[in-house]
Amino acid sequence: SQQGEEDPQALSIQEGENATMNCSYKTSINNLQWYRQNSGRGLVHLILIRSNEREKHSGRLRVTLDTSKKSSSLLITASRAADTASYFCATGPSGSARQLTFGSGTQLTVLP
Amino acid sequence: NAGVTQTPKFRVLKTGQSMTLLCAQDMNHEYMYWYRQDPGMGLRLIHYSVGEGTTAKGEVPDGYNVSRLKKQNFLLGLESAAPSQTSVYFCASSYQGVQAGELFFGEGSRLTVL
Numbered sequence: 001s002q003q004g005e006e007d008p009q010a011l012s013i014q015e016g017e018n019a020t021m022n023c024s025y026k027t028s029i030n031n032l033q034w035y036r037q038n039s040g041r042g043l044v045h046l047i048l049i050r051s052n053e054r055e056k057h058s059g060r061l062r063v064t065l066d067t068s069k070k071s072s073s074l075l076i077t078a079s080r081a082a083d084t085a086s087y088f089c090a091t092g093p094s095g096s097a098r099q100l101t102f103g104s105g106t107q108l109t110v111l112p
Numbered sequence: 113n114a115g116v117t118q119t120p121k122f123r124v125l126k127t128g129q130s131m132t133l134l135c136a137q138d139m140n141h142e143y144m145y146w147y148r149q150d151p152g153m154g155l156r157l158i159h160y161s162v163g164e165g166t167t168a169k170g171e172v173p174d175g176y177n178v179s180r181l182k183k184q185n186f187l188l189g190l191e192s193a194a195p196s197q198t199s200v201y202f203c204a205s206s207y208q209g210v211q212a213g214e215l216f217f218g219e220g221s222r223l224t225v226l
Contacts, residue, residue, distance in 0.1 A: 004154075033214060033215075035215075035217075040220075041219055041220070042116075042202060042217035042218050042219045042220055043155075043202070043204075043215070043217045044217070045214035045215065045216070048213075048214055088154060088155070090215075098143075098160065098162065098168070098209055099157050099160070099170060099171070100145075100157075100215060101157075101171075102147075102154040102155040102156075103154050104152055104153060104154040105154055
């Protein structure tokens with residue numbers, strides 16, 4: 001079963017615009033992570049936000065977490081063609097569970 | 113550093129054949145994972161290991177077996193391949209468990225079962 005669900009499934013924007021992707025989840029979490037996957041490649045970790053954090057920044061990335069709504073968003077500012085990729089949220093469970101559960105991803109296309 | 117290396121990268125099998133995917137990491141990570149990725153399904157955890165000599169089932173373990181005889185290696189076996197196991201398989205490792213740290217992924221192994 002998938003814990004995180006990304007929205008939208010696909011997003012197409014012009015270079016220089018901002019891209020926002022959302023993730024909703026169902027159960028309590030310890031942390032939420034965002035990963036990027038370029039076509040035909042493995043996933044690369046972008047950022048981790050813990051359940052007691054509300055916002056985190058890393059370069060052009062901004063992640064927010066609202067545990068009351070069980071949702072997170074990833075904002076990529078001033079997008080570049082090289083940002084074209086699939087983006088996945090993954091939830092780290094609370095308690096003793098050891099599994100990181102991935103959503104189905106958002107396919108971002110940045111047009112030059 | 114090579115990070116996480118998966119072999120082979122591509123493989124075609126006939127139904128009923130067996131094979132083993134090898135994952136090797138050179139980061140001295142305790143935790144290792146095998147995921148499969150199917151279109152529209154995201155990644156689903158098959159098996160994982162929290163240390164040398166240990167293995168545990170994930171979300172979709174049926175039809176797969178794993179072994180972690182050495183800390184740096186995590187093997188995924190298919191004893192009798194089925195077309196439903198056509199997928200891209202990703203190995204990942206982490207220094208800490210998923211409640212604290214990030215996963216480092218290999219580049220994937222694309223398996224087709226005819």
